[in-house]
Amino acid sequence: MRKTIILSNRLPVQLQINEGKMQAKPSVGGLATGMKSVHQEGESLWIGWSGLTQEEIPEDLESEIDLALEEHGCSKVRLTEAEVEGFYYGFSNRTIWPLYHYFLEYAEFELSNWKIYEAVNRKFANAVLEQASGDDILWVHDYQLMLVPQMVREERPDLSIGFFLHIPFPSYEIFRTLPWREEILKGLLGADLIGFHTYDYERHFLSSVRRVLGLEVNFNEINLEDRMAKVDSFPMGIDYAKFHEAAKKNADQKDGEQSDLQRRLYAHKASTPDAKFFLSIDRLDYSKGIAKRLKAFEYFLGKYPEYKEKVRLIILAVPSRSKVPQYQLLKKEIDELVGRINGELSTVSWTPIWYFYRSLGFENLVDLYTSCDIAWLTPIRDGMNLVAKEYIATRTDKTGVLILSEMAGSANEMHEALLINPNNFEQIADSLHRAINMPEAEQKARNTPMQKRLARYNVEKWAGDFMESLLTHKQSDPPYVAR
Numbered sequence: 001m002r003k004t005i006i007l008s009n010r011l012p013v014q015l016q017i018n019e020g021k022m023q024a025k026p027s028v029g030g031l032a033t034g035m036k037s038v039h040q041e042g043e044s045l046w047i048g049w050s051g052l053t054q055e056e057i058p059e060d061l062e063s064e065i066d067l068a069l070e071e072h073g074c075s076k077v078r079l080t081e082a083e084v085e086g087f088y089y090g091f092s093n094r095t096i097w098p099l100y101h102y103f104l105e106y107a108e109f110e111l112s113n114w115k116i117y118e119a120v121n122r123k124f125a126n127a128v129l130e131q132a133s134g135d136d137i138l139w140v141h142d143y144q145l146m147l148v149p150q151m152v153r154e155e156r157p158d159l160s161i162g163f164f165l166h167i168p169f170p171s172y173e174i175f176r177t178l179p180w181r182e183e184i185l186k187g188l189l190g191a192d193l194i195g196f197h198t199y200d201y202e203r204h205f206l207s208s209v210r211r212v213l214g215l216e217v218n219f220n221e222i223n224l225e226d227r228m229a230k231v232d233s234f235p236m237g238i239d240y241a242k243f244h245e246a247a248k249k250n251a252d253q254k255d256g257e258q259s260d261l262q263r264r265l266y267a268h269k270a271s272t273p274d275a276k277f278f279l280s281i282d283r284l285d286y287s288k289g290i291a292k293r294l295k296a297f298e299y300f301l302g303k304y305p306e307y308k309e310k311v312r313l314i315i316l317a318v319p320s321r322s323k324v325p326q327y328q329l330l331k332k333e334i335d336e337l338v339g340r341i342n343g344e345l346s347t348v349s350w351t352p353i354w355y356f357y358r359s360l361g362f363e364n365l366v367d368l369y370t371s372c373d374i375a376w377l378t379p380i381r382d383g384m385n386l387v388a389k390e391y392i393a394t395r396t397d398k399t400g401v402l403i404l405s406e407m408a409g410s411a412n413e414m415h416e417a418l419l420i421n422p423n424n425f426e427q428i429a430d431s432l433h434r435a436i437n438m439p440e441a442e443q444k445a446r447n448t449p450m451q452k453r454l455a456r457y458n459v460e461k462w463a464g465d466f467m468e469s470l471l472t473h474k475q476s477d478p479p480y481v482a483r
């Protein structure tokens with residue numbers, strides 16, 4: 001039977017060893033959430049790194065871990081500490097991530113990291129080749145594995161190979177600075193279908209293919225002489241029903257059934273009825289613009305001092321890549337900004353910023369979405385941003401205001417939100433003011449079409465469309481037929 005192999009850097013389960021015992025925990029992140037529904041259906045295998053290096057896995061637990069993963073339909077790629085360092089923290093997160101998010105000044109071009117990236121991509125490709133049979137479908141995810149499509153194709157051109165990039169693809173002028181630009185493009189072109197979140201990323205990719213490799217591009221197909229590679233945009237959706245239903249359940253809960261967090265939020269609202277909560281949720285990452293948001297909040301309170309003691313900013317930052325120096329510096333900057341702003345502005349009864357540096361469980365996440373009047377998501381660059389979509393999905397009475405950066409991929413589909421430029425503090429302050437005063441009828445008029453779109457174009461539809469497009473293209477373009 002034909003199976004789908006999903007390949008990503010991390011498996012959708014995280015392993016932790018506590019006192020010699022193994023524990024499995026679902027991972028946080030857009031991809032894990034998004035692919036869950038695809039992985040649960042039909043015949044599929046998910047291959048990726050478990051999150052533990054070979055040095056961290058005691059020999060006697062290896063087979064126990066493999067068995068536990070197998071139960072989740074997963075198989076692990078073994079990585080050593082040095083490989084994780086060079087491939088993940090090094091090339092992926094200190095070269096590609098900053099470059100693709102337009103933080104050129106943070107991008108490091110280390111030959112040794114590139115070599116490890118190549119070797120680890122080879123490991124992932126070999127893991128696929130060991131498992132692939134018949135006319136299987138391979139769906140490779142994200143920027144850590146851009147060389148895998150070509151590595152697999154060289155051995156198995158009969159497989160249907162799809163690749164999806166979850167982060168932006170930068171403009172040619174940025175991409176061309178990468179010393180290994182040709183290798184990366186050739187690696188990606190091993191796929192039959194290459195997907196992006198937006199048309200702009202697709203356009204940037206095609207332009208780089210044309211200018212770096214000199215290949216002929218016809219509309220959205222690249223002529224590779226013996227075959228055509230197709231490029232298209234597939235804006236990723238969310239599990240709309242899951243968020244919407246959880247929010248409904250949440251609204252129906254009686255007093256005793258509420259979570260601690262919910263009770264606290266409601267108590268605050270009851271004691272100050274005209275108070276407004278602004279919500280900011282991201283991984284702690286410089287691309288998400290958290291530090292800038294804090295400064296913009298301070299600017300807003302300076303411009304509109306009448307909102308002092310009335311508004312509160314809830315910042316939830318998920319720890320991320322804490323071994324990379326830029327992330328450590330950012331954490332320090334955010335800690336200091338929160339401390340300074342709260343120190344300068346707090347009163348006996350008011351703390352302007354509530355700052356949580358942790359990951360929250362699904363129910364608490366929904367508590368926050370449903371109790372905050374305004375979601376304020378202003379990344380400096382973001383491939384898509386699923387939090388914006390999740391917030392709108394949980395607004396069961398259709399109230400609530402979304403303030404969203406125009407630099408997030410999701411802004412293309414959520415034009416009813418208040419779209420802002422994250423560098424324009426004046427515009428941000430005015431948008432916050434507008435959001436606070438927006439009549440309910442206008443909130444509902446804006447949120448209704450967004451909800452409809454999100455419900456229709458959910459994550460299953462996203463995955464289904466990608467798979468259908470891949471298979472249709474493969475059928476019409478068999479690799480063995482020379483043109």
Ligand code: ADQ
Nearest residue numbers: 029030031033166316318358359360382383384385386387
């Ligand atoms: P991320 O950069 O991780 O993903 P995002 O799309 O916002 O960003 O997804 C974050 C996910 O983590 C959301 O589903 C959210 O619910 C969850 N999450 C965030 N904070 C949390 C917290 N404190 N506790 C628990 N869960 C939390 C990358 C790209 C994005 C792209 C996705 C999917 O950078 O641009 O949208 O992949 O393609």
